Structures are given as C-alpha cells and as structure tokens.
Amino acid sequence: MADHTHAVPAGIRRPAPATGPGGAGRRTGALPVAAVAAAFTLAQVLLVHPGMGLGWDETVYVSQVSPHAPAAFFSAPRARGVPLLVAPVASWSSSTALLRICLALLSGLALYLALRVWRGLFPARVLALAGALFASLWVTLFYGPQAMPNYWVAVGALACAGCFVRARADPHDRAAHAGLAGTAALMALMRPMDAVWIALPLLVLAVPGRRWRPCAALVGGLAAGCGEWAAEAYAGHGGPLRRLADASAIQDGLGLHFAVTDQLRSLGGRTLCRPCTGALPSPLVTAWWYVLPALALLGLLLARRARRSGPTRTALACAAAAAFPYLFLIGYAAPRFLLPAYALLALPAADAALHLVTTPRGTWRPAALGLAVLALAAHLAVQYAVLAHTVARTTADRRAWHRTAGALHALGVRPPCLLTGQDAIPVAFYAGCGSAATDGHNANSTRAAIEETARRIPVATLTPAGGAPPAYARGWPAHRLGGLLLYVAPTAQKGPAT
Template identity: 60%
Template sequence: MGALVTVGSYLRAGAPPSRRGALGGLAAGTALMGWMRPMDAVWVVLPLLALGLRHRDPRRAAALLAGLAAGAAEWVIEAYVRYGGLLHRLSEGSAIQGGLGWHLAVVDQLRSLGGRTLCRPCAGALPGPLVTFWWCALPLLAALALLFAVRAGRTAATALPLACAASAAFPYLFLIGYAAPRFLLPAYALLAPPVAAALLRLASAPPRPWRPVAAGALCLAFAVHLGAQLTVLVRTADIAASGHRSWSRTATTLHRLGVRAPCLVTGEDALPVAFYAGCASAATSGPNADTTADAIARTARRVPTATLVPEGANPPPYARAWPWVAAENRRLYYTPGRGEGFPVRPRQVGDG
C-alpha cells in the first residue's frame, strides 16, 4: 500500500496543476514504507529519485527523501544504539540472510507459489502449470501494458509503476538465496493497475462482434486462475492449522513436564513452540542464532529448559544427560526433576 501511494502521489504531484496534497501523500507513502521495511523502501523509490534528478524536480525529490528519513529514522537510531552502527547492522542482516549477493532466486520464487510461506531451503519440484502460469505471464502483460501506454501517449503513468515494480522485485529475485511469496507483494501491487488496464484493452481491442468472445476468454482465464489459487489457499491453510495444533500439543506436553514460564525452549520449531508454551527461545545456529551452547547449559541450571530434537537425531551435548519423552515425531529433552504425569525414559548409554 505504501508503494502504491508513493508512486501514485509522485505522478499526481508532477501533473499540472501541481497539488500540494500529492506531495504530502508522496512523503507519507515513503515514510510508511521506510517505517516498515527501510531497505525495501529504498529499492521502491530508486526509479523515482532517478527521474526526479533527471527532471530537476526538487519538490518531489525533497518529499521522497523527507519521507525516507522520517520512516527509517527509528531503524537508523536503533542501529547505532543496539547494533554498533548502521554498516554493522547491515552486515549482520546480510549474514542472517545467508549473505546477500548474486543469487538467482527466480526458480525459488516459482517453487514458493505452491503454498510455501517460506521456501528456505528452496528445493523440490515446481508447482503445476495452472499455479505458475499467471506468474510467468506477468512480464509479458507488463510489456503489453507499456506498449499500449506508448501508443496512447501515457508512457509515464505506466512506465513509472512498472519500473518501481521491477526495482522492488530485483533484490528478491537476484540477491537473496531463498524465497517467500510475500517478498514480491509490493511488486504485484505496482503491476496490478497497468496490467489491469492492458487486459481491459485486450478485451475491447477486437472488432465489435468478437469482443464478447475476447471478454469470455478473459473471464474463463480468471476463473481457472482463481480456482488454482483457491486450491493453494486451502492446502496452505490446512498445513498451517496442522502446524499450530502440533505446536499447541507440544506446549501442553512441556507444561505437563513442568517446563513453564520462566522457561527456555531450543531446537526444532523452538520459536513457535516457545510462543505457545509462554517460554523464551534460543538457537545456537541457523538464521535465528542468538546464543551459545554454554549459555543454554547455564540457563538450564536456573530455569526449566527443553530441547526439541527430531526423531532419530542426536541431542546437543548439553542435553545428552537429560530425560526425554517422545511427542509429535520428536523427542523432548528437558531439565530433570521438573516434570510430572509422564513416563520418562532416562538417557541410556548407546542411545542415538
């Protein structure tokens, strides 16, 4: 929404007669983006800043920069207060993402369209053609929208949102090593108006006797697309609901074992299970790494602590002597002497 407000306000502010409210909308939309995701905001406004410099339009450039500064100020201040500076925060953020750099994530984004809310690591087969067809058609429809705009003499009104959509999508298609459908939502929002205009033009372009046929074909394509999206939605919702039920049952098991707040959960699915159990969570590796094994071992001597280990995997060294129970296709290792109501198997020499 911030991207749409920003690009729309930029176009209105440059159209005679210039409107002061459009400049306010430009600053507000940019501030909203900067407040929520500063780096994404920069990518969206890059084409706008470039155009403003080219046309020597200080008012729109000033509104963009003021909005960015206002929205990102908290994030920049926090970088110096908590992360040792802006560059250090950016470096740490890059490391958490696996190192930002050249990564061809186009196929990863295609894989994520099948209903994976986060595709990391992104492997497996691609979804069927009915699920991915719309995504592959978007660049072609965008090019068609630009062609129609050039012929109608409305190039800027179409080219600018298309350029900002491409800029917003670029880091998630080429600079990050995993994918999630939500990453491209700003790009989809910016593509929607020009592509919709192009589709309406396609429906009205044929000779009058053939227009009902063209409109019917477009309606049929929309129906198939919505049916495919509904299938993905239902499947994704079922998977999410199953995950929530599993996390809730695991949290109930932890409570019956005596792992209650204040407490700590580590291991597989530690974040959601800890949320359901009312505990803190910690990780020694992966994108959520925030502590060490020694620190977890020290914490376990003070508060109830549980480690979630997939069935058949070895527990971390600090939990090898802890008792455990089986639950939800995993083993729950927990600090001894705190549980009740479950048959507990102590750790045996030779266990995997």
C-alpha cells in the first residue's frame, strides 16, 4: 500500500493535530487570536471616539462616494481602495460614528484573518502575542477605525506574506494561491506603490526554487489591484509615468532622504510631521521603536538555530521593504506609514519574546516573566497616553472645522456652494460644499472659473488672520472667526434662495 504521509516542508512547523470531533484542538488554538482581535475592536470603540470628525484625507476619500458633499479633488498619490471600503456605509449615511464602528469591526476581523493565515507556521500563542503587540500600538488603534489606507495595507501585507510561505511550500495549495492574489490586490487597491515594495522581496524569494505559480498569483493580484489606478492615470494624468511624477512632486520629490529621525519625532502623536522639526519625544515614548526590530532579529536567529527560518525570513524581508521608502526616500514622516512594517515585525518579535520567558520545555521563567510583564505594562501605559493626547487634539481640530462650517451656513454659504483657501477641503465637506484651488497640490480650478461660480452660487474663501485673500476675493466682505478670516462673495450675502 502506498504511503500517503507527506513530509512537512522545511521551515514550517507541523500544525497541532485536531483532537476530538470537529477539530477541537484547532478551534482552541484559534481562540487566543480571536480574543486579541475582539479586544482590538473594543479598544478602538472605547478609546478612539466614534464621533470624532473626519480628518483632511478622510474627507477626500469619503467625499468620493458620499452624497453629503461634492467629491473633493483626488490628487495623484491617492488610490480608490478607501472609497470602495467605505462606500457600503458612506454612500447612504452621513453618520461618522456609524462609519467608525463599522471600520472598527472590519479592522478587528481583518486582523484575525491575517493572523490565522500563519497558523501552523507559528504557535497559536505566538500569533496571539504578535496580534496584541501590533494592536496595542497607539498608531494602530488610532487608524484602525479611520477611512485611511495604511492599516489595510498592513493587514494585507501580513496575510500576503503568510500566503506566500504556504504557496511556496505547497504548489497545490489553491487556497494559499488565491489568498496571495487577493491580498496583493487589496494592498494595490489601497496604496499601489506600497504594494509593489512589499511584493519585491516575495518575488526575489520565489526565484531560487523556481516557484512560478506564487509569482503568477502575486503579479496577477498586483495587476488587478492597480488596474483602476492605471486606467485613471491614462484618463486624467497623462499616463502612469506622469502620475508617478506628479505624486513624487506632491511628496516633495522622492529621493535619498534620511527620515529615521523624522519618524521618531512623529511617535509622540504627530499625525503628520511636515516639516518635521522640534525635539524628539521622551525615550519612554520611543523605546518600543528600538525594541521591536531588535526582538524581530533575535527571532530570526532563534528560527535559524531551530532550522525553521523560512516564515521568519519572509516576514522580515517584507517588513524591511515596506519601511525602506519611508525611512530613506521621503523627506517627511507620518507614523501611519510604517504600519505594514510593524505588523510584519510583530511575528518574529513575539516569537523571540516568548522564547525569552519560557524554558525549552515550555514552562515559564518566573524572573524573566516578571520583567516582561512590567515592560508590557509600561508599554501599554505609554501607548495609551500618546493615544489619548492624539485623540483629544485631533477631536478639537475637527470640531473647529465643524464650527467654521456652521459660521459659513450662518452667512448664507449653504449647498450648493464652493469654498477655497486654507483648510478648504475638510471645511467644505463639513459644510456640504465643493472645494477648489488655483494653485498648490490640489489645484483644480482657475480664478475665472471661481468668479463665474460666485455669480451663480455662494462662494467663500478662508485665509489666516493677517493674511491676504486671493485676488478674486479682495472685494468680498470679510468676517473674523477665531484665527481665520472668511471672505464671502456678495452672492451669499443675499441669503439662500427661496
């Protein structure tokens, strides 16, 4: 009789056998990961206020599908993944709280599914700890319920790397190949350039073994995800190369930049560090940023010693590729840019951390465990403090936009209407207006077009107090609102049409 026992491919742990009817052992192994994902979802709802208004980039993405306001200008670096993600809610409801709760639920489910891809490659407790490490970061909690692409690239990268390891090990694993294509498409829909960077090491790793099916699945997924972006590039940007050039110009020109220090400055809660000046945050705030890659490298050494380095090496290679452009090719920083790297580094870091606190027999080392618990408690305290500060400041900023929108309505600038000037894009969304600019990264109109529009519908422009209004608004009545001056076209002064 033929022997149908299959050897476990090198670098992959043999999954724990199912025990009892229905694979009770596997269900038990999934529970810690599910618990982490559920806690992550709950923490988002409790710590990041569901009613926190939409941010600048969020208003751009949501306006593409929302009936609340005209679609804002969609600049070259953006992709349509987020509008597709939020469309099931934003296309019929203007409730920010509902949108955030739905995104929190989806982000928790996505984290669970991404970690489950790695079952059998790492023990369940490693997967649970990796999920907890990633989910406990203030930047993960802050952006999980937001209409932004970076978290989705992160979970897509985590799942994509795991699917690649499985597909490379077993050419007949159809689920792994389908998952590889699907997660590559997800990343490309959200941020095409990030997806290409993350896919590069996977393509390189596939070459020595001539694993062409994983390559085909990966490239096919990337092509499917980038298809809309490429079509839009031909339709409105003069082709993909021109769109890439425009995106580079908006990002201050891609080239050699040492942005490591900029990223460190952003860890104190600066959602965008541009220009990135000022003092570095306290070492207590940045300590985890050094510890995470150190633990991940230790995880690689331990995996090599145990001759199971394949999955760890893949995760580290993708993490390095995801981080490289944001550390060395861009001249500013935002903490969300490195979310994919953090998600991938969490796996080998969790593996190393558990090795340090357990003996070879799997029992706890009391002294090491005590130190680890203290370090984890300090880590959580720091992350919560930064998150609370960031949420409070961000909420205040967005309430200011809401007040400005209310002042515009009181002055007769009601839909249909047009807004230009400082913070025009988010304030216009809050007011239900369209937005326009004659220069800068979001230029989409001309002075003549704005003057013509002002003859038909209410138009206003926002400038800093003490600043000069644009030429077309110099004769318009001005109104002071805090640190802003609102110049309202005479058409609006007559009040809304009846």
